[in-house]
Each structure stands twice: as C-alpha cells, then as structure tokens.
Amino acid sequence: MPRLLLRHVSGMTLAERFAAAAAAEAAAAADDEGHLLPDQLTRATVRVLAVDGAGLSVLTGTRGRCPLGASSPEAGRAERLQFTVGTGPCLLAHATGEPVFAAEQDLRRRWPEFADVLVASTPYRGVVSLPIPNALAGAGALDLFLVDPDDVLRLDVFDALAIGHLVSGALSDAVAWSAQSGAAGPDWLHSPAAVRRAAVWRAVGSLSVSLDADAGAALAVLRAHAWATGRSVDSVAADLVSGRLVTADVVGRPGGP
Template structure:
C-alpha cells in the first residue's frame, strides 16, 4: 500500500464526530501523522505573513502543550525548521545544548525526550512545520524519514485542498485556522499589541516581557496573555522592575 493510501486510512481512523468540523482538520491530520509514523506525538504550526507563529493542532494534549512551551521559550526545533527550511533532529542532549529554555520546559513538563521537526512547503496561510515527538530518544533512529517527509507533503496538500474547496476571507483565513489553538494564539498576539501600547515598547520587547513572566511562573505565554486581555493582570505587572 502506498504512503498516500496508508495516510488516508490513518485519517479515516481519526474521523470521530467531535473532529468533523473544518476547524478540527489539523488535529485529525496530526493524529493520522502520529499513527502512520509510529511516533508518540505530532503537531502542526505555521508562520503567517506577519511572521507570527500559529499552532494549528496537535495529536494529543502533550503535543499541543509542547508547542506552547516552544512559543513560551522563544526557541526550539520547530522554530529552527521554519526559519531554515531544513529538518531538525534533536534528542535530549541536543535539546539541552541548543535550546536550554525549551528543554527545561519540555523535559520537565512532558514525557517527550526527543523531537524531529520537518519544514512544510508554503500553503495558503504561510510556511509551517510538522513536529514529531518521542518519549524514547532511541526511537528517533527508527523513524522512516522518507515516510515522514511524504506525510508532511500530504498534510500540506490536505490543508491546501480544504482551503481551495471552501469559502473564506483573507481576514479570517481557512476554516482550519478557526480552531481553539489558533484562536488562543491570536489572543496572545492581541495581548502583545495591548502590552506594547500600554508600556510604550515595541512588539518584540512586549513579547519578550510576556515570555519572561510566563517562564518565571512556570506557565505559558498563552495563559498570561489571556489574563492580560480579561483584566486579571495589568500591563504594569509586566513592566520591567515593576
């Protein structure tokens, strides 16, 4: 059976009613990718036209959490794959050496001990990456890299086809950009703008302040951003030296 047929079969196995809507397509694709490749988790992200990183969905709560950890740390294999356009293979030692902040969060907060990040060709909303997670570093060597690259192409094609055969506006994006993970991150970027204006700093510094606050508290940027937007936190709480 071809990889395409195997992927279709894996996708069919993850067609639960709660994943039927277009907004759940990335989660279904992530589950199918993890299933077919025999990995412990998978997640999809993209970088939009403004250079903002957006999670699309993960195969499991831990896979989704790992993406939020990368965004909080501001570093990690996925970001490296998106920036360079090259695959990234990282076991625990590599994670600690290259991305110590992310390694601290990932190794302390999940069971994952290795990551493979594969860049995805640009789709209708921008370039992205497929993250594959492993609970045993030794399992990275057993990954069928050819199959993983092919799955990445199939994932991009599925997202592109879904966008092509549906109606959407540039402001909102395709239906698969309306799921909980993209909406949560959209709120985080909104909080960056709010903090930038309130403290009269540029957006890069505002994001750095959110990241520092989240990391110090053992939380994620998405969580701190939600509190900032609903008034549970004040921008002054994040002012340097405040």
C-alpha cells in the same frame, strides 16, 4: 514527491495508509466545520509514523507563529513550551526551511532552557521538526515528538517528509470547501489552538501601546513574566486580554486591587 510514497506496507502505500487514518479520525470527530482538521491530521500522522505525538504550526507575517493543532494535550503543551521559551527545533525548522532532528542530548546542548521544561512537563525526550510547503498560510512545520530519544535515529526520514507533503496537501484541498474566505483564511486557520494563540498577539498589541515599545519587546515582556511564574505565554496573554492581569502585573509592578 518523496519516493517512499510508492512503497507498499501491508498491501497499502504510505499515502493510502495516511488517507485511511485521516478518514478514520474525521469520522470519529464531531461536525466542526473544518476547524479541527489540523488535530485530525496530526493524529493520523502519529498512527502512520508510530511516533508518540505530533503538532502542526505555521509562521505568517500577520499572525506570527500560529499552532494549528496537535495529536494530544501533551503535544500541544510541547508547542506552547517552545513558544514560551522562544527557541527550539521547530522555530529553527521555520527559520531555515530544513528538517531538524534532536534527541534529548541534542536538545540539552542546543536549547537547554527548552529541554529543561520539555523534560519536566512532558514525556518527550526527542523532537523531529519538518518544514512543510504551505503557500496558503505561510511557512508550515510538522513537529514529531518521541518518548524514547533513540527513536529520533530510527525514524524513517523519507516517510516523515512524505507525510509532511500529505499533510500540506490535505490542508490545501480543504480550502476549496472552507466557509471562510478572503482575509479570514481557511477554516483550519481558525482552529482552537490558533484562536488561543491569537490572544497572544492581542496582548502584545496592548503591551506595545502601554509600554511604548515595539511588538518584539512586548513579546519579550510576556515571555519573561511567563518564565518567572512558570506559566505559558498563551496563559499569561489570556489573563491580560481578559483583565485578570494588568500591564503593571506583567512588567513586575503589581497593580492595585
């Protein structure tokens, strides 16, 4: 465990401060049977680390990249933008298992398309993505979003990594109390954000059959349509699953009335 967990701040260790913040968020939440735990943990992260936003996601073999929760609508939007573009610091943290630090100039240099939409659609100008251990659901990542790009360098790395371990531990502890079991996974794996992302994979499956293409190609079609229309992949997928869009619309051949 990172050594700064033992450091006292205002008479409390970092772990105690996080536990208190998480407890306060849980007390303020409605009875959600554990589905909103990721949102509560990301809001506690924001309070303890004094960042401007946080998002939590996992990468699994069966669900792909799955957002679990976010501290605010803006943080949730930042995740959806990164997924729509298909590249960015969180995806790199998932792939490498290493922390990624990116102020605005780094974002523009390494992921220009993501930087453009992030700056246009959110107040964030810096991102720190931290891989977190989570054998229960797949490779996890905690995204920290910052309005001031200079705050990327000011962030205490050891504190941030320690919070990542605490978030992972809280998710693991919740499994013992989960109403879900077996293949369904823990309750927090069925958070509102995760349920919305599940529609993407249903849409990918439908497109794969219609286009006789593999899942990667079908997802690329969704992303291309989302980019061309200024929408998120999640929004396009929801319309495709509901029937508001048909395959011909998504591949650029508008369907009939």
